[in-house]
Structure formats: C-alpha cells, structure tokens
Amino acid sequence: MVVLMAIIVAIEMFTSLFHNVQLPLIIEFDLNMVLNWLKYRSLSPWSLRKLFVKIEDGCRHIAEIQFAVTNHKKNGMAETLAKADMSRKNFFKAAW
DSSP states (O other), X not given: OHHHHHHHHHHHHHHHHSTTSOOEEEEEESOHHHHHHHHOGGGSOGGGHHHHHHHHXXXXXXXXXXXXXXXXXXXXXXXXXXXXXXXXXXXXXOOO
8 A cells, every 4th residue: 555655646746747748757666466456457456446546547647657566675775764764854864
C-alpha cells in the first residue's frame, strides 16, 4: 500500500511540475507483486481499488510512463536511512 501511495505522489508531482512538457516518467520500486498488480488489473486487491483508480487517472496526463522493478539492495542510501529510522529534519540538520 505504501508503494502505491508513493506512486500516486510521484505522478501528482510530475504532472504538476511538467504539465506542459512531454517528458517520460520512470518509477522504480522493489516489489514485483506491485508491478503485477499494475499490469494485470484482475490480480490487484479489491481493498486497494481506489488507489489503482488514482494511478490510472494520473497516468492519463503523462505522455509516457514506465514502471520498473529494481533490486532493493541497489538503493543503499534509502535502505540505510530506513533501517536507521532517520527523518529528513534530523539527517539534514545544520549546526550554527
């Protein structure tokens, strides 16, 4: 569910920033199950149907969109931050 919500946020941000430009959007995540849900609508859970409707509506406003599954070990920084439970305000804190 978190991956689906992140996809929705990415699509909304992309369409608001690049609404007049024809650029492709590539969204990478590390769950093959979510990719199957996006490819084959019949596999998607009924309880998450509203999220899939939002994703489909957002995709209509983008010239080209690709979903890619990556190895979760590939993005070491995100994994390290998640394990350390670091928030942005603590991570980028500056001392004056």
